[in-house]
Amino acid sequence: MYVNKLMIGFCFIAVTLNAQAAKVEGTFTAIKSCPIYQSFTKGHNPGDIHTVPGRIYEIVEENKPDGPWALVLVPEIGDSRRWVAKECGVTKISSHPEDNSVTQSCNTPNTYDSNVLALSWQAGFCEHFKYSGIKPECDDLNTGHISVTNLTIHGLWPNKSGCEPDKYGKCSNVPLELNEDTIIKIAPWMPNWFYSTDFGNHEWSKHGTCQKLNDDDYFILMQRLAEKFDSSRIGEYMRDNMGKYVSVDEMESFLATEMGKDVTRKIELRCTGSEKQYLNEFWINLPSEIDESGTLADLVHGAKDKERFGGNCAEKIYIEIPGPK
Incomplete structure (x- = not known):
């Protein structure tokens, strides 16, 4: 019974963490060299990959809305989705695709990015x-x-x-x-x-x-x-x-x-x-x-x-x- 309760607790935590993650569109410009993780909670960074100062990365997710971690794309490595601490650069979020309250107009002049x-x-x-x-x-x-x-x-x-x-x-x-x-x-x-x-x-x-x-x-x-x-x-x-x-x-x-x-x-x-x-x-x-x-x-x-x-x-x-x- 204890094991079952423990497993249920782990599942609840996992679902809660996934629910917090927020899909976004934007860019992250690195201002210093920082590790980029598969899992920032575990500090797991296969290949010891770091950000390149001055490079612009595409952001696809935040760990939670306006959270301190951004999931960026690093196309040249096999596991191309990595987490980086936002404090290591400049983050620009252009849209939140899952926010249905945001109306995306695709024929309004001079609103391009x-x-x-x-x-x-x-x-x-x-x-x-x-x-x-x-x-x-x-x-x-x-x-x-x-x-x-x-x-x-x-x-x-x-x-x-x-x-x-x-x-x-x-x-x-x-x-x-x-x-x-x-x-x-x-x-x-x-x-x-x-x-x-x-x-x-x-x-x-x-x-x-x-x-x-x-x-x-x-x-x-x-x-x-x-x-x-x-x-x-x-x-x-x-x-x-x-x-x-x-x-x-x-x-x-x-x-x-x-x-x-x-x-x-x-x-x-x-x-x-x-x-x-x-x-x-x-x-x-x-x-x-x-x-x-x-x-x-x-x-x-x-x-x-x-x-x-x-x-x-x-x-x-x-x-x-x-x-x-």
């Missing part, structure tokens, strides 16, 4: 999607009438915690009315503008209407960001390896060495093809407030880390070369 910059490798994008006869820039690229060897703009997408991925958008009916000078500047970086306004209208309607800039400033910002990344080691790597298969791990290691892990942790590759072996895009996490004045590390500072640099890509990927095959 982060951005994703999507840059395309035009040869991979055009060659391995079924765009023949649909996108004139792809037809001309594949036949050799034009050549594009710079990274191009897919879009700059404001995001909002609490909204499903790619569901924050279409925040107003403000029409797109770009100045001619703007179109001239962005067309080399968004080649559809040489032929049509369709893609630009789509990006503005779905994403641009949710941020605070007017349409000209929004598209010029995208152009400057695309140019900044294209002139970096990312753009150089793509041009140096056109027509080659490369290892995703080796690519990540090379770019991390050249640009710093603070940058590569914010980047995710996207690939197409039946085996996901053709590289077509980079998705880059950026903070809500974009500061272009410094380095790429400064630009991405404050953004969440991506779960995996390789994204949906295979271990080895092919970098397409533009022109007829």
Whole structure:
């Protein structure tokens, strides 16, 4: 009987502790090196893992509402969910998904808390999607009438915690009315503008209407960001390896060495093809407030880390070369 009572007591304690845990969305910026635990109550820290000062971790849970411990994601280790003491850094909670009293609006302008910059490798994008006869820039690229060897703009997408991925958008009916000078500047970086306004209208309607800039400033910002990344080691790597298969791990290691892990942790590759072996895009996490004045590390500072640099890509990927095959 005593054993049964003891077991019931343990179960009650376990249920009580689980009930106290609160799911949240937010970030934890480490300001010092601290142990991160599988179990902070037992002090269990396999691998003796510590936080890296300056690194930003995604928070998925608190030990209790506004409690002193945060459950963060550490993607590079096997047991990626670890507890860290909040006193070791700066905690920013953006939402409490389980709080039904909080209404999450996914089409209210200028309420975003982060951005994703999507840059395309035009040869991979055009060659391995079924765009023949649909996108004139792809037809001309594949036949050799034009050549594009710079990274191009897919879009700059404001995001909002609490909204499903790619569901924050279409925040107003403000029409797109770009100045001619703007179109001239962005067309080399968004080649559809040489032929049509369709893609630009789509990006503005779905994403641009949710941020605070007017349409000209929004598209010029995208152009400057695309140019900044294209002139970096990312753009150089793509041009140096056109027509080659490369290892995703080796690519990540090379770019991390050249640009710093603070940058590569914010980047995710996207690939197409039946085996996901053709590289077509980079998705880059950026903070809500974009500061272009410094380095790429400064630009991405404050953004969440991506779960995996390789994204949906295979271990080895092919970098397409533009022109007829």
